[in-house]
Amino acid sequence: MTRISDLLAAGPTYSFEFFPPKSDRELLVLSRTLLELQPLGPSFVSVTYRGGAESRQRTQDLVTGMLHTSALAPMAHLVCVAHTRLELAEILVSLRKAGIENVLALGGDPTDDARAPRELAHAVELVELARAIGGFAIGVAAHPAGHPASPDLVSDRDHLAEKLTRADFAITQFFFELDEYLGLVADMAGRGIDKPVLPGIMPVTSMRSIPRMAEMGAAVPEWMTSALAEADAAGGSDAVRRRGVELATELCRALLAAGAPGLHFYTLNQSRATRDIYLSLGLAPDLSRAGTG
Ligand code: FAD
Numbered sequence: 419m420t421r422i423s424d425l426l427a428a429g430p431t432y433s434f435e436f437f438p439p440k441s442d443r444e445l446l447v448l449s450r451t452l453l454e455l456q457p458l459g460p461s462f463v464s465v466t467y468r469g470g471a472e473s474r475q476r477t478q479d480l481v482t483g484m485l486h487t488s489a490l491a492p493m494a495h496l497v498c499v500a501h502t503r504l505e506l507a508e509i510l511v512s513l514r515k516a517g518i519e520n521v522l523a524l525g526g527d528p529t530d531d532a533r534a535p536r537e538l539a540h541a542v543e544l545v546e547l548a549r550a551i552g553g554f555a556i557g558v559a560a561h562p563a564g565h566p567a568s569p570d571l572v573s574d575r576d577h578l579a580e581k582l583t584r585a586d587f588a589i590t591q592f593f594f595e596l597d598e599y600l601g602l603v604a605d606m607a608g609r610g611i612d613k614p615v616l617p618g619i620m621p622v623t624s625m626r627s628i629p630r631m632a633e634m635g636a637a638v639p640e641w642m643t644s645a646l647a648e649a650d651a652a653g654g655s656d657a658v659r660r661r662g663v664e665l666a667t668e669l670c671r672a673l674l675a676a677g678a679p680g681l682h683f684y685t686l687n688q689s690r691a692t693r694d695i696y697l698s699l700g701l702a703p704d705l706s707r708a709g710t711g
Pocket of ligand 1: 465466467468469495496497522523524525526527528539540541542558559560561565566567568569573574575577578581589590591592618
Protein backbone atom coordinates (compact mmCIF):
# COMPACT_ATOMS: atom_id res chain seq x y z
CA MET A 419 0.00 0.00 0.00
CA THR A 420 1.13 3.56 -0.65
CA ARG A 421 0.77 6.69 1.43
CA ILE A 422 0.06 9.78 -0.66
CA SER A 423 2.26 11.91 1.59
CA ASP A 424 5.22 9.69 0.62
CA LEU A 425 4.31 9.89 -3.08
CA LEU A 426 4.14 13.69 -2.92
CA ALA A 427 7.49 13.85 -1.15
CA ALA A 428 9.00 11.87 -4.05
CA GLY A 429 7.66 14.06 -6.89
CA PRO A 430 4.52 15.17 -8.74
CA THR A 431 1.43 12.96 -8.45
CA TYR A 432 -1.27 12.45 -11.07
CA SER A 433 -4.53 11.18 -9.64
CA PHE A 434 -8.11 10.38 -10.65
CA GLU A 435 -11.32 10.83 -8.70
CA PHE A 436 -14.34 8.50 -9.01
CA PHE A 437 -17.73 8.18 -7.37
CA PRO A 438 -19.06 4.81 -6.18
CA PRO A 439 -21.66 3.31 -8.55
CA LYS A 440 -25.29 3.31 -7.39
CA SER A 441 -26.63 0.80 -9.95
CA ASP A 442 -25.49 -2.14 -12.09
CA ARG A 443 -25.32 0.19 -15.09
CA GLU A 444 -23.08 2.66 -13.26
CA LEU A 445 -20.94 -0.25 -12.10
CA LEU A 446 -20.42 -1.37 -15.71
CA VAL A 447 -19.44 2.18 -16.74
CA LEU A 448 -16.98 2.50 -13.87
CA SER A 449 -15.44 -0.94 -14.52
CA ARG A 450 -14.81 0.02 -18.13
CA THR A 451 -13.42 3.42 -17.16
CA LEU A 452 -11.04 1.83 -14.65
CA LEU A 453 -9.83 -0.63 -17.29
CA GLU A 454 -9.13 2.27 -19.65
CA LEU A 455 -7.46 4.53 -17.10
CA GLN A 456 -5.31 1.97 -15.28
CA PRO A 457 -2.74 1.80 -18.11
CA LEU A 458 -2.08 5.52 -17.53
CA GLY A 459 -0.50 4.52 -14.22
CA PRO A 460 -2.09 7.10 -11.86
CA SER A 461 -0.17 7.80 -8.68
CA PHE A 462 -3.38 7.27 -6.71
CA VAL A 463 -7.15 7.24 -7.15
CA SER A 464 -9.79 8.65 -4.83
CA VAL A 465 -13.39 7.62 -4.19
CA THR A 466 -16.06 10.09 -3.06
CA TYR A 467 -18.41 9.54 -0.11
CA ARG A 468 -22.06 10.26 0.57
CA GLY A 469 -23.23 10.02 4.16
CA GLY A 470 -26.71 8.65 3.37
CA ALA A 471 -27.68 5.38 5.05
CA GLU A 472 -27.66 3.43 1.77
CA SER A 473 -24.58 4.96 0.21
CA ARG A 474 -22.04 5.02 3.04
CA GLN A 475 -20.82 1.42 2.54
CA ARG A 476 -20.19 1.91 -1.18
CA THR A 477 -17.01 3.95 -0.81
CA GLN A 478 -15.43 1.43 1.52
CA ASP A 479 -16.40 -1.49 -0.72
CA LEU A 480 -14.92 0.23 -3.77
CA VAL A 481 -11.61 1.32 -2.20
CA THR A 482 -11.15 -2.10 -0.58
CA GLY A 483 -11.94 -3.82 -3.90
CA MET A 484 -9.41 -1.58 -5.70
CA LEU A 485 -6.77 -2.32 -3.07
CA HIS A 486 -7.17 -6.07 -3.32
CA THR A 487 -7.85 -6.55 -7.04
CA SER A 488 -5.77 -3.88 -8.79
CA ALA A 489 -2.44 -2.09 -8.65
CA LEU A 490 -4.22 1.20 -7.87
CA ALA A 491 -3.44 3.10 -4.65
CA PRO A 492 -6.86 4.17 -3.35
CA MET A 493 -7.92 7.01 -1.05
CA ALA A 494 -11.32 7.03 0.68
CA HIS A 495 -13.20 10.30 1.10
CA LEU A 496 -15.02 10.68 4.42
CA VAL A 497 -17.38 13.45 5.55
CA CYS A 498 -18.47 14.91 8.91
CA VAL A 499 -22.14 15.21 7.94
CA ALA A 500 -24.51 12.35 8.71
CA HIS A 501 -22.29 10.66 11.28
CA THR A 502 -21.64 10.73 14.99
CA ARG A 503 -18.05 10.95 16.19
CA LEU A 504 -18.19 7.29 17.21
CA GLU A 505 -19.43 6.21 13.76
CA LEU A 506 -16.63 8.17 12.09
CA ALA A 507 -14.08 6.55 14.38
CA GLU A 508 -15.51 3.11 13.54
CA ILE A 509 -15.34 3.83 9.79
CA LEU A 510 -11.73 5.02 10.08
CA VAL A 511 -10.76 1.93 12.08
CA SER A 512 -12.42 -0.39 9.58
CA LEU A 513 -10.65 1.40 6.70
CA ARG A 514 -7.31 0.87 8.45
CA LYS A 515 -8.16 -2.79 9.13
CA ALA A 516 -8.91 -3.20 5.42
CA GLY A 517 -5.46 -1.81 4.61
CA ILE A 518 -6.52 1.67 3.45
CA GLU A 519 -3.87 4.26 4.37
CA ASN A 520 -5.18 7.40 2.66
CA VAL A 521 -8.22 9.43 3.64
CA LEU A 522 -9.63 12.76 2.42
CA ALA A 523 -11.25 14.41 5.47
CA LEU A 524 -14.18 16.62 4.43
CA GLY A 525 -16.98 18.68 5.89
CA GLY A 526 -19.36 17.09 3.38
CA ASP A 527 -22.27 18.29 1.32
CA PRO A 528 -25.67 18.17 3.05
CA THR A 529 -27.41 14.78 2.67
CA ASP A 530 -31.07 14.10 1.97
CA ASP A 531 -31.30 12.26 5.30
CA ALA A 532 -33.07 14.78 7.56
CA ARG A 533 -32.29 12.78 10.72
CA ALA A 534 -28.58 12.85 10.02
CA PRO A 535 -26.53 13.65 13.12
CA ARG A 536 -23.57 16.01 12.86
CA GLU A 537 -21.26 15.95 15.84
CA LEU A 538 -18.15 17.23 14.05
CA ALA A 539 -18.77 20.76 12.81
CA HIS A 540 -15.75 21.13 10.53
CA ALA A 541 -13.36 18.98 8.53
CA VAL A 542 -10.45 19.95 10.78
CA GLU A 543 -12.05 17.87 13.57
CA LEU A 544 -12.16 14.83 11.28
CA VAL A 545 -8.48 15.37 10.47
CA GLU A 546 -7.77 15.29 14.20
CA LEU A 547 -9.83 12.11 14.65
CA ALA A 548 -8.03 10.35 11.77
CA ARG A 549 -4.69 11.51 13.19
CA ALA A 550 -5.61 10.14 16.64
CA ILE A 551 -6.50 6.76 15.13
CA GLY A 552 -3.21 6.84 13.27
CA GLY A 553 -1.65 5.27 10.19
CA PHE A 554 -3.27 7.58 7.62
CA ALA A 555 -1.94 10.07 5.12
CA ILE A 556 -4.63 12.74 5.43
CA GLY A 557 -5.83 15.12 2.72
CA VAL A 558 -8.31 18.00 2.94
CA ALA A 559 -10.37 20.09 0.53
CA ALA A 560 -9.29 23.59 -0.53
CA HIS A 561 -11.46 26.11 -2.35
CA PRO A 562 -9.48 28.47 -4.65
CA ALA A 563 -12.29 31.03 -4.88
CA GLY A 564 -13.21 30.51 -1.22
CA HIS A 565 -15.83 28.11 0.12
CA PRO A 566 -19.28 29.30 -1.06
CA ALA A 567 -20.61 29.38 2.54
CA SER A 568 -17.69 31.43 3.87
CA PRO A 569 -18.49 34.98 4.95
CA ASP A 570 -15.22 36.15 3.36
CA LEU A 571 -12.09 34.82 1.68
CA VAL A 572 -9.72 35.74 4.54
CA SER A 573 -11.54 33.63 7.14
CA ASP A 574 -11.79 30.71 4.69
CA ARG A 575 -8.03 30.89 4.07
CA ASP A 576 -7.42 31.05 7.84
CA HIS A 577 -9.50 27.89 8.36
CA LEU A 578 -7.72 26.15 5.47
CA ALA A 579 -4.35 27.04 6.97
CA GLU A 580 -5.50 25.59 10.30
CA LYS A 581 -6.62 22.37 8.53
CA LEU A 582 -3.38 22.10 6.59
CA THR A 583 -1.28 22.49 9.74
CA ARG A 584 -2.78 19.17 10.84
CA ALA A 585 -3.24 17.43 7.45
CA ASP A 586 -0.63 16.24 4.93
CA PHE A 587 -1.93 17.77 1.70
CA ALA A 588 -4.93 19.44 0.08
CA ILE A 589 -6.86 18.88 -3.14
CA THR A 590 -8.69 21.87 -4.59
CA GLN A 591 -12.19 22.25 -5.85
CA PHE A 592 -12.01 22.52 -9.64
CA PHE A 593 -11.34 25.98 -11.08
CA PHE A 594 -10.59 27.47 -14.49
CA GLU A 595 -8.21 30.37 -13.83
CA LEU A 596 -4.54 29.80 -12.98
CA ASP A 597 -4.49 32.89 -10.76
CA GLU A 598 -7.10 31.45 -8.41
CA TYR A 599 -4.80 28.51 -7.65
CA LEU A 600 -1.69 30.69 -7.37
CA GLY A 601 -3.58 33.05 -5.04
CA LEU A 602 -4.54 30.19 -2.74
CA VAL A 603 -0.99 28.83 -2.59
CA ALA A 604 0.40 32.33 -1.95
CA ASP A 605 -2.16 32.87 0.83
CA MET A 606 -1.04 29.60 2.47
CA ALA A 607 2.63 30.57 2.13
CA GLY A 608 1.80 33.92 3.75
CA ARG A 609 0.43 31.94 6.74
CA GLY A 610 3.57 29.78 6.91
CA ILE A 611 1.97 26.71 5.25
CA ASP A 612 3.87 24.91 2.50
CA LYS A 613 2.01 21.57 2.41
CA PRO A 614 1.29 20.33 -1.14
CA VAL A 615 -1.93 21.64 -2.69
CA LEU A 616 -3.03 19.49 -5.64
CA PRO A 617 -5.08 21.39 -8.23
CA GLY A 618 -8.40 19.74 -9.13
CA ILE A 619 -8.98 19.58 -12.91
CA MET A 620 -12.42 19.43 -14.51
CA PRO A 621 -12.45 19.59 -18.31
CA VAL A 622 -15.64 21.16 -19.72
CA THR A 623 -16.38 19.08 -22.80
CA SER A 624 -19.98 19.92 -23.70
CA MET A 625 -22.19 23.01 -23.83
CA ARG A 626 -24.73 21.08 -21.74
CA SER A 627 -22.34 20.78 -18.80
CA ILE A 628 -21.60 24.52 -18.53
CA PRO A 629 -24.55 25.42 -16.25
CA ARG A 630 -23.94 22.26 -14.17
CA MET A 631 -20.40 23.38 -13.28
CA ALA A 632 -21.66 26.24 -11.11
CA GLU A 633 -23.90 23.82 -9.18
CA MET A 634 -21.02 21.36 -8.79
CA GLY A 635 -18.51 23.86 -7.45
CA ALA A 636 -17.21 26.58 -9.79
CA ALA A 637 -18.85 28.62 -12.54
CA VAL A 638 -17.32 28.48 -16.02
CA PRO A 639 -15.89 31.95 -16.76
CA GLU A 640 -17.33 34.05 -19.54
CA TRP A 641 -14.25 33.78 -21.79
CA MET A 642 -14.38 29.97 -21.62
CA THR A 643 -18.11 29.85 -22.38
CA SER A 644 -17.46 32.06 -25.43
CA ALA A 645 -14.56 29.90 -26.62
CA LEU A 646 -16.69 26.75 -26.34
CA ALA A 647 -19.68 28.43 -28.05
CA GLU A 648 -17.38 29.44 -30.91
CA ALA A 649 -16.19 25.85 -31.27
CA ASP A 650 -19.82 24.68 -31.19
CA ALA A 651 -20.80 27.07 -33.98
CA ALA A 652 -17.84 25.97 -36.10
CA GLY A 653 -17.89 22.21 -35.57
CA GLY A 654 -20.60 21.04 -33.17
CA SER A 655 -20.19 18.78 -30.16
CA ASP A 656 -16.92 17.14 -31.30
CA ALA A 657 -15.31 20.55 -31.70
CA VAL A 658 -16.56 21.59 -28.24
CA ARG A 659 -15.02 18.46 -26.73
CA ARG A 660 -11.68 19.10 -28.46
CA ARG A 661 -11.63 22.77 -27.40
CA GLY A 662 -12.57 21.86 -23.81
CA VAL A 663 -9.74 19.33 -23.62
CA GLU A 664 -7.36 21.88 -25.16
CA LEU A 665 -8.26 24.54 -22.56
CA ALA A 666 -7.93 22.07 -19.68
CA THR A 667 -4.56 20.92 -21.05
CA GLU A 668 -3.34 24.53 -21.23
CA LEU A 669 -4.34 25.04 -17.60
CA CYS A 670 -2.56 21.81 -16.56
CA ARG A 671 0.60 22.89 -18.39
CA ALA A 672 0.55 26.31 -16.74
CA LEU A 673 -0.04 24.75 -13.30
CA LEU A 674 2.88 22.34 -13.64
CA ALA A 675 5.12 25.13 -14.96
CA ALA A 676 4.14 27.23 -11.92
CA GLY A 677 5.27 24.43 -9.59
CA ALA A 678 2.00 22.61 -8.75
CA PRO A 679 2.83 19.30 -7.02
CA GLY A 680 0.71 17.31 -9.49
CA LEU A 681 -2.79 17.19 -10.97
CA HIS A 682 -6.01 15.65 -9.66
CA PHE A 683 -8.62 14.84 -12.33
CA TYR A 684 -12.35 14.82 -11.62
CA THR A 685 -13.26 12.00 -14.02
CA LEU A 686 -17.03 11.79 -13.35
CA ASN A 687 -16.38 8.06 -13.97
CA GLN A 688 -15.54 8.68 -17.63
CA SER A 689 -12.14 8.09 -19.19
CA ARG A 690 -11.95 9.99 -22.44
CA ALA A 691 -11.20 13.57 -21.40
CA THR A 692 -8.63 12.50 -18.81
CA ARG A 693 -6.92 10.23 -21.36
CA ASP A 694 -6.86 13.00 -23.96
CA ILE A 695 -5.29 15.47 -21.53
CA TYR A 696 -2.76 12.87 -20.38
CA LEU A 697 -1.81 12.24 -23.99
CA SER A 698 -1.44 15.95 -24.74
CA LEU A 699 0.71 16.48 -21.65
CA GLY A 700 2.90 13.50 -22.55
CA LEU A 701 2.15 11.82 -19.22
CA ALA A 702 0.78 8.51 -20.49
CA PRO A 703 3.32 5.68 -20.19
CA ASP A 704 1.76 3.38 -22.83
CA LEU A 705 -1.49 4.46 -24.40
CA SER A 706 -1.47 1.68 -26.97
CA ARG A 707 -2.90 -0.61 -24.27
CA ALA A 708 -5.68 1.81 -23.24
CA GLY A 709 -9.22 1.62 -24.69
CA THR A 710 -11.14 4.23 -26.58
CA GLY A 711 -14.24 4.99 -24.41
P1 FAD B 1 -14.67 22.59 6.09
O1 FAD B 1 -13.20 22.61 6.12
O2 FAD B 1 -15.39 22.13 7.32
O3 FAD B 1 -15.16 24.07 5.69
C1 FAD B 1 -16.55 24.34 5.48
C2 FAD B 1 -16.81 25.80 5.81
O4 FAD B 1 -16.60 26.02 7.20
C3 FAD B 1 -15.89 26.80 5.08
O5 FAD B 1 -16.64 27.95 4.84
C4 FAD B 1 -14.80 27.08 6.10
O6 FAD B 1 -14.20 28.35 5.91
C5 FAD B 1 -15.57 27.01 7.40
N1 FAD B 1 -14.75 26.56 8.53
C6 FAD B 1 -13.80 25.60 8.52
N2 FAD B 1 -13.27 25.45 9.75
C7 FAD B 1 -13.91 26.33 10.56
C8 FAD B 1 -13.82 26.65 11.94
N3 FAD B 1 -12.95 26.01 12.74
N4 FAD B 1 -14.64 27.61 12.43
C9 FAD B 1 -15.54 28.26 11.64
N5 FAD B 1 -15.66 28.01 10.32
C10 FAD B 1 -14.86 27.04 9.78
N6 FAD B 1 -18.43 16.31 -0.52
C11 FAD B 1 -19.03 15.11 -0.20
O7 FAD B 1 -20.13 15.09 0.34
N7 FAD B 1 -18.39 13.93 -0.51
C12 FAD B 1 -17.17 13.88 -1.11
O8 FAD B 1 -16.65 12.80 -1.35
C13 FAD B 1 -16.53 15.13 -1.44
N8 FAD B 1 -15.29 15.15 -2.01
C14 FAD B 1 -14.67 16.35 -2.24
C15 FAD B 1 -13.38 16.35 -2.78
C16 FAD B 1 -12.70 17.56 -3.00
C17 FAD B 1 -11.30 17.53 -3.55
C18 FAD B 1 -13.35 18.80 -2.70
C19 FAD B 1 -12.66 20.10 -2.95
C20 FAD B 1 -14.64 18.80 -2.19
C21 FAD B 1 -15.32 17.59 -1.93
N9 FAD B 1 -16.60 17.56 -1.39
C22 FAD B 1 -17.20 16.34 -1.11
C23 FAD B 1 -17.33 18.79 -1.12
C24 FAD B 1 -17.14 19.29 0.32
O9 FAD B 1 -17.61 18.34 1.25
C25 FAD B 1 -17.92 20.59 0.43
O10 FAD B 1 -17.29 21.60 -0.31
C26 FAD B 1 -18.21 21.04 1.85
O11 FAD B 1 -19.23 22.04 1.82
C27 FAD B 1 -16.99 21.69 2.55
O12 FAD B 1 -16.05 20.76 2.81
P2 FAD B 1 -14.65 21.17 3.52
O13 FAD B 1 -13.97 19.88 3.77
O14 FAD B 1 -13.99 22.23 2.80
O15 FAD B 1 -15.28 21.71 4.92
